[in-house]
Amino acid sequence: MHPYPQDQWYVVAWSRDVGRGLSARTVCGEPVVLFRATDGRVVALGDRCAHRRYPLSLGSLVGDVVQCGYHGLTYDCSGTCVSVPGQSRVPSAARVRSYPVLESSGWVWLFVGDPENADARDVPDTHWLDDPGWAAIGDVARIACRYSLLVDNLLDLSHETYLHAGYIGTPEVASTPITTEVDEPGGVVRVSRRMRGAQIPEFYARSTGLSTPIDRWQDIEYRPLGFYRLDSRVAPAGQEPLPGGSDDGAAHMKILYAITPETEGSTLDFWAVARDFALGDEEVTGFLDAMQRTIVQQDVDALEVLELVVAAEERGPGVRELSVRIDSGALAARRMIEKQRAGS
Ligand SMILES: [Fe+2]
Incomplete structure (x- = not known):
């Protein structure tokens, strides 16, 4: 049995705390890196580089890609690795998890389970926070x-x-x-x-x-x-x-x-x-x-x-x-x- 219910939305941040920096979170045992893309939406990726597992949250955000602070591999907002220094081909296994995320009335919710089961209608009503x-x-x-x-x-x-x-x-x-x-x-x-x-x-x-x-x-x-x-x-x-x-x-x-x-x-x-x-x-x-x-x-x-x-x-x-x-x-x-x- 998993230690935590999986197919659920969990709050991971106040909206006001997510900006153009990389912030690390742990949700249900999973390391996550959060940031706001250039179009304003919040992105949540697995916080371990596919290469040597270095936390991506210790790297940098360049436009809409995250660059690993160890060997420079870069990942787009879907968690796909888009460049590996020193070679032109990117291995197909080079990707990190991307989590469904949504913002509602000041809270950022993340779905930790199977993304197929993520239904925005399951996010609880919290409209009092910005009503x-x-x-x-x-x-x-x-x-x-x-x-x-x-x-x-x-x-x-x-x-x-x-x-x-x-x-x-x-x-x-x-x-x-x-x-x-x-x-x-x-x-x-x-x-x-x-x-x-x-x-x-x-x-x-x-x-x-x-x-x-x-x-x-x-x-x-x-x-x-x-x-x-x-x-x-x-x-x-x-x-x-x-x-x-x-x-x-x-x-x-x-x-x-x-x-x-x-x-x-x-x-x-x-x-x-x-x-x-x-x-x-x-x-x-x-x-x-x-x-x-x-x-x-x-x-x-x-x-x-x-x-x-x-x-x-x-x-x-x-x-x-x-x-x-x-x-x-x-x-x-x-x-x-x-x-x-x-x-x-
Ligand atoms: Fe109390």
Whole structure:
């Protein structure tokens, strides 16, 4: 079984981070070099020269060809070698992999499996990242942990109460039961938590101006392996959305995570927070950006500790983990990912 589901789109970069330089990425164990061609499109090639395996990302981009920094072989945007110094004939085996890539609302997605199976319609909707009705911030963190620890973390938000106390967590997050829904054919896990008359955490108090008590909804939609969306709604306690769908007076956020396995011990955590209130307010933007960076770092620190513990236990006699009610979403996600791995 492959360590990662193959026929999937994974986020490999923020669009703003891909330019006319060569940047190296590792996606599902595969070395990839990214660059922007002269016509503006993003190109992703295997990052090992066919000749002596030197990383192409250490070479240079000349027009639309990549020149290896070791012996000067050059490759076009399809990964075909177009020149070999010292000879006129180019061996037909001289090529590197070329990956399907597409850009959508600020993220660059790469299809790691069989290119025949790459369907642009499978790229999740992230329009909140560049929709004028929303204000978005985001970045990427590298976590020295296996992807499954990040999936567990995001599917069980009860940890907000403890790991993120004083930031995004209040006692009600852990004490309010969740509902879990698994749409197996659709490849979606939904976890929902509706808190009534709850305390407002700092994250929402300072950004929305609301105060305790609030109704706070967390509706997670996770599409294994690589895409997670949290629909967050915060409103004065007792205020329900109107039957027509209008929900003025409530604050909504889309908290997005793209999970991209690098290796068996490292994962890229692309995060974004989009809000539908205080759109032009730079102070709110700055506050949320600083707050979310702290929250992400708290997760990074915890998951890196956990990775060391889990890896050490794998080498020894091992200690079995225990699952409880709050794990239903994470367990459903694990089962789905196992099936995806088996199918690829
Ligand atoms: Fe967290």
